[in-house]
Amino acid sequence: xxxxxxxSYYESTARARIAGLLEAGSFHEWLPASERLTSPHLxxxxxxxxxxxxxxxxxxxxARKTIFIAAQEGGFMxxxxxxxxxxxxxxxxxxxxxxxxxxxxxxxETGGVxxxxxNAGLIAVSxxxxxxxxxxxxxxxxxxxxxxxxxxxxxxxxxxxxxxxIIMSEEGRLALSGPEVIETACGVxxxxxxxxxxxxxxxxxxxxxxxxxxxxxxxxxxxxxRQAITACIADGNDWSxxxxxxxxxxxxxxxxxxxxxxxxxxxxxxxxxxxxxxxxMLDNDEFIAAAHGHRANEL
Amino acid sequence: xxxxxxxxxxxxxxxxxxxxxxLIKGVACCGEHTVAVxxxxxxxxxxxxxxxxxxxxxxxxxxxxxxxxxxxxVDTCGQRLRHRDELLGLNGYMAHLAKCVEMxxxxxxxxxxxxxxxxxxxxxxxxxxxxDVCAALPEAEIRVMGLAAMARVTRISEERLAALSLxxxxxxxxxxxxxxxxxxxxxxxxxxxxxxEDALKSVDISDRRRTLGRERGGRMLTDQVVQRVLASx
Numbered sequence: 179x180x181x182x183x184x185x186s187y188y189e190s191t192a193r194a195r196i197a198g199l200l201e202a203g204s205f206h207e208w209l210p211a212s213e214r215l216t217s218p219h220l221x222x223x224x225x226x227x228x229x230x231x232x233x234x235x236x237x238x239x240x241a242r243k244t245i246f247i248a249a250q251e252g253g254f255m256x257x258x259x260x261x262x263x264x265x266x267x268x269x270x271x272x273x274x275x276x277x278x279x280x281x282x283x284x285x286x287e288t289g290g291v292x293x294x295x296x297n298a299g300l301i302a303v304s305x306x307x308x309x310x311x312x313x314x315x316x317x318x319x320x321x322x323x324x325x326x327x328x329x330x331x332x333x334x335x336x337x338x339x340x341x342x343x344i345i346m347s348e349e350g351r352l353a354l355s356g357p358e359v360i361e362t363a364c365g366v367x368x369x370x371x372x373x374x375x376x377x378x379x380x381x382x383x384x385x386x387x388x389x390x391x392x393x394x395x396x397x398x399x400x401x402x403x404r405q406a407i408t409a410c411i412a413d414g415n416d417w418s419x420x421x422x423x424x425x426x427x428x429x430x431x432x433x434x435x436x437x438x439x440x441x442x443x444x445x446x447x448x449x450x451x452x453x454x455x456x457x458x459m460l461d462n463d464e465f466i467a468a469a470h471g472h473r474a475n476e477l
Numbered sequence: 478x479x480x481x482x483x484x485x486x487x488x489x490x491x492x493x494x495x496x497x498x499x500l501i502k503g504v505a506c507c508g509e510h511t512v513a514v515x516x517x518x519x520x521x522x523x524x525x526x527x528x529x530x531x532x533x534x535x536x537x538x539x540x541x542x543x544x545x546x547x548x549x550x551v552d553t554c555g556q557r558l559r560h561r562d563e564l565l566g567l568n569g570y571m572a573h574l575a576k577c578v579e580m581x582x583x584x585x586x587x588x589x590x591x592x593x594x595x596x597x598x599x600x601x602x603x604x605x606x607x608x609d610v611c612a613a614l615p616e617a618e619i620r621v622m623g624l625a626a627m628a629r630v631t632r633i634s635e636e637r638l639a640a641l642s643l644x645x646x647x648x649x650x651x652x653x654x655x656x657x658x659x660x661x662x663x664x665x666x667x668x669x670x671x672x673x674e675d676a677l678k679s680v681d682i683s684d685r686r687r688t689l690g691r692e693r694g695g696r697m698l699t700d701q702v703v704q705r706v707l708a709s710x
Binding site: 445 | 525529532533536558559560562563564565566567568571573576577579584598599601602603607620621630631633641645646648649654655659684686690696698699703704705706707709
């Protein structure tokens, strides 16, 4: 048996991630699969359903603190958000405003809106965004972890950036439109979705960390995610106009500074990282050391 | 409808709203209120620059005119589908815009949106769908994707999807479907200035969309599931 410290976050199921992150035996699930809460819209289309609609929610302990947790299961429809799935996330976040856990932890692995539930999925993602921001405005930190096989895309890529903190692994991917969507719409010259290195330099954890799109980067292990989450709970949640103004300045600076960059490599070069190609080879600690003082949000 | 016609009908007492590229910006009178008008036109896609410009407009209202109502005029074909925008983190720019709208709402700015032409997925999530009251003109086009594209993705025939759409608002595009599901507060018909005044009176900071969806019979489960989570032991 693999020891928990080696357990890959990337390769784990949603349930295994929860089990590995929380203190043993502390997880209490709400609306578990035994309640057989399935999507009526998938049934209408004659598609198979899941008794948890692809997301697990509940409460548990991390470092002796009560947190609320949700984990999307990429294995069910790529973690996409339908009506029930979205409502479970909204319920969790709204309950947090009442119950005041130390944080809400969202383990996101999702392609975004579940297209089979088109309109219901889009409204659900919007309700999740609003619920994340409502929790933050009420003073509850919302921490997002991204490191699963399906990445975090579509409207949920926007929702993720509404959180207080984002933790990613190098293997994690975060964006709005996925490479396949852009290739289909604009052609392979615009974005070659099969060029894995190009995709990684665009949406991968290291690029997102250098850009300031994620706050913390960790190696691909559940234990590493747990350590980062524990630290982020203590960091809290700055929901203020001053923080938004600061973010605005950084995003404006990013557009003007990297306007001519065609590739992640160009951006890393502009950031003063000596050997952009070498970054891919560095392990997590070496990468963090190399990135120190060079991240776009550190200027 | 052209944005100029919308603005003229919405603000018969006068307005100073101008177009700058695909961005619409200005102030207008609505009864005793001065309102900020922010929007997009030309069915534009929303890339990093436009998302940033919209966010800048919202932040300026928050800083310079506390509690001034904001009216969003929505016309977008969705997020920009470019490698370059994704490289720069378009999701982060969209989220920034959404956060600015949420900050405005929280600081007492009523935020009303009107989809007057088109609203599609990513471009819609960060502004129109963040507002207190989101309305549309009856002929406005609102969708995630068309039925043909959905048929390709889901591998369910377009004919079958079209048939299902007759009995469910979930699948097919259209403002009326979003109304039934609570995604829209209202369709605005008749005198747009009256519609806006009514909307400004009905502003509610909480997200009432799932209640509307249940009351209108178009989205029954969301409210029930949320209530069950809230009531669980």
